[in-house]
Amino acid sequence: MKNFNYSIPTEIFFGEGQIKVLPEQIKKYGTKVLLVYGGGSIKKNGVYSKVVELLNSNDIKFWELSGVDPNPRITSVRKGIQLCRENNIDFILPVGGGSSIDCSKVIAAGYYYEGEPWDIVLDPSKIRNALPIGAILTLAATGSEMNAGAVITNMDTNEKLGTGNPSMKPKFSILDPTYTFTVPKNQTAAGTVDIMSHVFENYFSSTKGAYVQNRLSESILKTCIQYGKLAMEEPENYEARANLMWASSLALNGLLGYGKESRWSVHPMEHELSAYYDITHGVGLGILTPYWMEYVMNETTIDSFVEYGVNVWGINPDKDKLQIAKEAIEKTKEFFISLDIPMHLEEVGIGEEKLETMAKAATRHGSLGLFRPLDSQDVLNIFKAAL
């Protein structure tokens, strides 16, 4: 196990009706709020009107930034910063999934940064401070509600990049599983894959002896497997929505990664797909993951796949190691198929044309992963396998 510094200060108000705490929580930090949201689903499912009612009845002033895209754009960040500066806003309230929260985080940090906000995406070390953030989560997926990271897309340069700073961690997040009852099937599936992928990025690691972290990781994976399909079939199943929602936060709040060395693989590959083709992040992850697993599984890494197969998929440990590993990957693929995740890039409109460009872009800062490092040729091979 590696040394680590653990800090997860975000408070979570979890469960049906927890929105009631919103006014008192906001008032701890500010009085003038920027409400950040996406395409308007929160207006259809009643969350927006509930939030507005609470803000108004508690004399909390607010301004709105709407239309944040699923892969949130730096253009939205710029608009948000401008709104904050013009109106002396002192608190940011994203209502939505990872997109709204990520966008809010970079607005919060960009507010204190004098230059062009894309700079702090390219170079997170330029971030010094951020406005306080409280999130109302409506999609179980990215884990952004409980961590310091954000991913922002620049469509001008075809770049989708991660940034982050401890000051960007939400002060609190409200997780009401009923707010995810209206999430459509395909988004529920993509969110489930996203959660699993966050776990995989840390689980498949070259760090030895991080036993407790690996068992915790398997807990989250099992939760996704137990409830992913169920939440699609029964969108108002509270138990399924609640378990997925809490799993999404735990998958990426640091808990599973602390004590392990990690450099991600599938996420940076997928970010290129999203940056060039604007596809749903979780779908891209779902397509790439099994091919990535097949590609990186070798004599050095096989034990991790055996561990995964036995502990997560319940494969008989007496079987041959290679057989267990292959079965584990096959089961992963079958599970994603059961969620109606496409298994080929061509199904989401991605052909051969830009694979090389994207493979180079994915590795522009060096090889991906530590478990089995991937250079641009490796990434290209995985992309081609996934075509």
Place this chain on the structure above:
Amino acid sequence: MKNFNYSIPTEIFFGEGQIKVLPEQIKKYGTKVLLVYGGGSIKKNGVYSKVVELLNSNDIKFWELSGVDPNPRITSVRKGIQLCRENNIDFILPVGGGSSIDCSKVIAAGYYYEGEPWDIVLDPSKIRNALPIGAILTLAATGSEMNAGAVITNMDTNEKLGTGNPSMKPKFSILDPTYTFTVPKNQTAAGTVDIMSHVFENYFSSTKGAYVQNRLSESILKTCIQYGKLAMEEPENYEARANLMWASSLALNGLLGYGKESRWSVHPMEHELSAYYDITHGVGLGILTPYWMEYVMNETTIDSFVEYGVNVWGINPDKDKLQIAKEAIEKTKEFFISLDIPMHLEEVGIGEEKLETMAKAATRHGSLGLFRPLDSQDVLNIFKAAL
């Protein structure tokens, strides 16, 4: 899953050599420190001299409260409060296991309480504020390093009671697994049982649908089973010590309990044993746990024991439910025996004399547990079974 408010603000500095952060961390909160420790083992293993060297070389003034007992006494708390008041101490630094940390917490809260400190043990609602605490952990057991609770013993009244307040959560804790290399076999065993017992108290619950919490709980149990015996046999096995240490914090920082209804059973029973006979807490828990399991396992609760047997002990799920449950309890008992935990109260000097008195005392605030509520007759039956 029940609603919950999650707040785990304690920062953790985990790993060998993390003591180096001590001066800068203390200076965030205070300048005059009360160093709290037990019987002097930290003087033998070098931790004390390292701490003193760091404090001195950073011009941090400190006073000492030593001799805190394994079941920390209210008398130590009173002494600590007096030292703080006389010297305008503004930071408390326990170096040790749960005893030193628990004692420090009640000193920290008692400092702001004008009356007799035992009042705030009897009635935690009287706690308004606490001095900041930072802990250096030298024993993997109680989880006190990352939570708000404390257990204090009053030998005059034969009472061992829990108290707590969010203000008592340590600001930070330093977890260096090498500091537990010198923990003797019997304490390593008792600590491992204590960790498992904390998990059991929340795991065996009547709350339905807390799937993710149950899987996380099993992670911690598996970690104890994997490393408990190994840490006894190879006291300087870093991997074993590190996994147990981190498991101890995660077992009781809230993570496993949030979203579940719980009212503890075995801990309050054991507290009476410790209060009357001053036995090692983890040993008392180890003796009682299997008898408690046998006593509470019935038609209503059997599924939880089946889940436990299959997921933690790898018992074949195709077996008969009753057989799985019984096997799970048997395996628990065998594991404790492998740790050299006695399996009978008489082995630790507890006879029949006070069983009835202790059973009544354990239930003086009402029945124990929600999973299978226990009145004083039930507790007496379990005590008798454990004789």
